[in-house]
Amino acid sequence: MLLRGAPYPKPLRRLPLPLLLSSSSSSSSSAAAAPPPHPAELWIAKALATAFVLSPSARLGPFGPLLLTPLAASEALRRLPTADSALALFELARSALGVAHSPDAYRFLVGLLCRSGLHGDALKVFDEMASHGHSPDASFLAFVANSCAEAGLLDPCIRLLNRASEFNSRLEPYTVNKVMSLLIARNRIQDAVFLFSEQLNSQLFMPDAWSFNIVIKGLCRIGDIKGAFELFEKMSSFRCSPDTVTHNILVDGLCRAEQVDRGHEMLQRIRMDGTCMPNVVTYTSVISGYCKMGRMEEAFRVFNDMIGLGIKPSRVTYNVLIDGYGKAGDMPSAASVYERMALCGCPPDVVTITSLIDGHCRNGQLDDALKLWNEMGQRELRPNIYTFATMINFLCKKNRLGEAQVLLKELNERTDIIPRAFVYNPIIDGLCKVGNVDEANSIMLEMERKKCFPDKYTYTILIIGHCMKGRISEAIAIFEKMVATGCAHDGVTISCLVTCLLKAGMPNKVESIMLIASGSSPRLDTSSVQDSPLSVRKSADISVAV
Template sequence: MQFWAPRVPISKVFLASLFHGRSSLVESSSPPSPSSPSSTFWFVKVVCTLCIRRSPSLAFVETDYFRVNLNPSVAFAVVYHINSRLNNPDLAFTFFRCSRLRLNLIHLEPTFDLLLRSLCQMGRHDSAELVYQYMKSDGFLPDSSVLDFVVSSFANAGKFRIAEEILIARAEYCNEKDELVSSFVYNNFLSMLTNKNRIDDAVLFFKSHILRLKSFCPDTCSFNIVMRGLCRASKVDKAFEFFDVMRSFSCSPDLVTYNTLINGLCRVGKVDRAEELLREIKVQSEFSADVVTYTSVISGYCKLGKTDAAAFLFEEMINNGIRPNLFTFNAIIDGFGKKGEVASASKMYERMTATGFRPDVVTFTSLIDGHCRCGDLGQGIHLLNEMNEKRVSPNVFTFSVLISALCKENRLNEARDLLNQLKWREDIVPPPFVYNPVIDGYCKAGNVDEANAIVAEMEAKGCVHDKMTFTILILGHCMKGRMFEAIGMYNKMLSVGCVPDNITMSSLISCLRKAGMAREANEIEQKALFSVSSSSKRSNPVRNNMNVTVAV
């Protein structure tokens, strides 16, 4: 049935007949009155029906009838029914915008809140932002009940500017009313900034609106979030700046604060300072160090090769009644393994299993790596078999450790077998460093065809060659006397944007000249000089001559 928008007053009976599909009913002489609840509900149903049939133009809202009968309360009911009952936020937004622009209707605050939430839920953030701009111009702000959801939704969509604008506007309004925005809302916003690696924005927000303007009242969690982001970005010194001013805002550091700073210090190798903080925890009574605190310092010492200090802290932790977890055992086993102390690593492995922990892929990979570093490849392979027996699936690093060790002992066929296992693992896309030792081994053995086959397998797995892969293949073809293949590989290297280093260039040019291909060698050399010259001009046009001279 075709619906039309009359420009003269029409009766309730006639519109009802349209709504219910009974056009044979007789039209009455007077328009309906929206004063009673039943009439309002009936009017909402009619508007919803017309919205569905006449969208997206919604020209019917310009009729005299709708101008008279459409008021903010009815408009809210229409938006609610279209949005919630008909599950069509886009159409609800179209009706909202059309009624506002064409009828100059000032909507109620619940209408704005409803549209903001529903549009954000549907991912229509551009429309939601427009609703907010209308809302602000009409003197409203998102209610506290939807504030966190709206701010979080905009931030998740990458629209941090509008999320911050809404949050600040709400804070200023609350300050005028001598109220406070819930710390959960702005802490959540800070957390989202840091999780999206926008730590500079988080710091700026914190300093501007919390420390300086005092738009929000920070708590310990607020400081912890910013310090965690700074520590993850290896900006530990800046994290300590916030640590130093916490107490001036009546915020006392807690265990999360100390664990965050300790972990950050260990990340940048300042493990001695981290242990000082650990000792600082022990002299105060509010809280005690936990397994996370100790594990961070133990792992930090292991990465520096200070296994004695790590072992001392491990025993201290146990003596203090703190039970180590799987991460603690893995950290110290890996530290012993990288130091070549496989006996100590094996003893720690035995303690781990005796404590009731089931070794995972990290445990086995660390043990395999330790044995391979000590030249005990046989034990490494035995551990790989033990992994399979215990149904622990090896990861890319497990394969890499064993493949590299096999290639060093020139056991290329066994390394090739491990690569073949990777071929059928859909959950692993090995990086180039897994393939490179085998490709290098076959090239040095003169079997360039097998090396090329491995390269084809790399490409089939979606692994992109790196500079080392190209260099190995170029030199392998040169050693085999396949100079044109070497040149082709060099050109392919350039075409994918991989810049050759001096070793690659000098080796290729030298091999070409020895093969009597001076013209090709000179062309490659000229291309290299031109590439260096162009790069120098782009980066520093004033000093380009000096850069070229240095490069040559």
């Protein structure tokens, strides 16, 4: 029912209501754009929205199809407090009164549902809108697609974009670029490539240089250098000119694919032909490529070329060179670059110091590494997980397990670092080698408490450690847990366990291990394995043996 005491607006007092509303309705159907609602329709919309809020289950019969025009229904939707209530009234008005909702009502409701995170309902209403002949324009299609993309619903988003030709909508590059970037960020490179191809074939999408850059970068990431260059060659046919970013992506892709000479040639070519000027990113990619291949003379030559052209090295450039020299065992050159970095007013960061520490450790210079570790505090640089891992690993190699465990404790007190198995593994390995498998088990328990899941190296180290102590049943139990948790084992793990079983005189257990490894056997019965009393007693303290 209409609200009592609510006065009719003045126009209703001058004209008969049925005549007034019917004329308003007919004008709205013939106009290309919906006219503003009549004051009478606004009053009806307000009354309907209020009645629906007070009693959503109330019947709409008193309003009737004559009173509830599409414009009035659209205005009523805007007055409801939530997306759910708007959707309920939208469906009720259509089913109970046969209201043919206007395009404006569809757009409003889809937008409201998207902004409320109800994308499933939004897409259903969108499909209904299209099926009723209300084709969305390009901007509205882009809005819905972007909303789905931001919500992580990439597959529905792709389906929407691929319907652009159905609606004769010309998509802006921004929308497609955003979706392709999200796909590539999720390692769905082929999906991004397919979407790009579909849009190019639709002839309703005109890409820009950034569109090509996104897809070329994705192809380089998966090592498809040939595909990246094929796309690069197509840019001109779409009136797109490669820019510095395009060339940087290709040079970096070549260097990462160990085609550094080709990457260097490309750098020299673009510099000579003036297509675009290479920058510090271009040069750093080539320097990094040479460093990773241990070709330090060529790396330093490119570095000097860059300096000669007046291009200032970045911190990343210096870090790459320092890391390369450290891995090549040339610490004097690494120190020289470090000093040059400071003289050029480029302060080191945690990556710089970590690279130097790693270089000293690789060259057996523990005192120099520890000195740098201590200097980090003076420079107000906090070690990252790789700094910790480098120091812990080297201390363990030098059998200085106590100091390594002190660093591990310091790491575990840091709330800003997520532990990783490669940090724990050297300590577990060191403890197992000295026969202290119980403490190694404790370290593994600590890992699990920190939500750091053991990897195949952790399990393999523990399996060997328990076998060497004669605790075969626990070694088998650790292997079973490895399989049960879905941790991928390899030939090394199986070979180590089988070798230990054979040495222990248990060839009958080998077949069972092979069956477990293949997923064809249930849990192995270890009750017949003859362990020492100590091993049996200690097994109760080991979570991996439960």
